[in-house]
Amino acid sequence: VELVESGGASVQAGGSLRLSCAASGYSDSTYCMAWFRQAPGKEREGVAAINSDGNTIYADSVKGQFTISQDNAKNTLYLEMNSLKPEDTAMYYCAADTLTAIQFLGALTFPTLFGYWGQGTQVTVSS
Numbered sequence: 001v002e003l004v005e006s007g008g009a010s011v012q013a014g015g016s017l018r019l020s021c022a023a024s025g026y027s028d029s030t031y032c033m034a035w036f037r038q039a040p041g042k043e044r045e046g047v048a049a050i051n052s053d054g055n056t057i058y059a060d061s062v063k064g065q066f067t068i069s070q071d072n073a074k075n076t077l078y079l080e081m082n083s084l085k086p087e088d089t090a091m092y093y094c095a096a097d098t099l100t101a102i103q104f105l106g107a108l109t110f111p112t113l114f115g116y117w118g119q120g121t122q123v124t125v126s127s
Helices: 101-105
Strands: 002-006 010-012 017-024 031-038 045-051 056-058 066-071 076-081 090-098 121-126
Touching (some): 002 090, 017 031, 017 090, 017 121, 031 066, 031 076, 056 066, 076 090
Antiparallel strands (some): 031 090, 045 056, 066 076, 090 121
């Protein structure tokens, strides 16, 4: 399984970005994919997750600001980020694995549920 993120950039506060994660080598129909982020000196934080049924969950800090989506035909995961703030500055990682329905509910809290990770893409928001 290979996950390759792209779309990170340096933007001004209030701006928008769309991150992409191209997935290959994953054939399980019960997969879950997620976005995590990690700022310098901080722990990795779950941002949003989506499962194969299209159900989504978001961290409280990004609800209404970020949108996770997937294009199954392109095997690509997206994260639309709007109204960006300096505190959104972090390395953003894409993750994937097969999760049960119960595990999906805790997907953002337990990054160890995911066995496959991308290399990350940097998002920097300046004030």
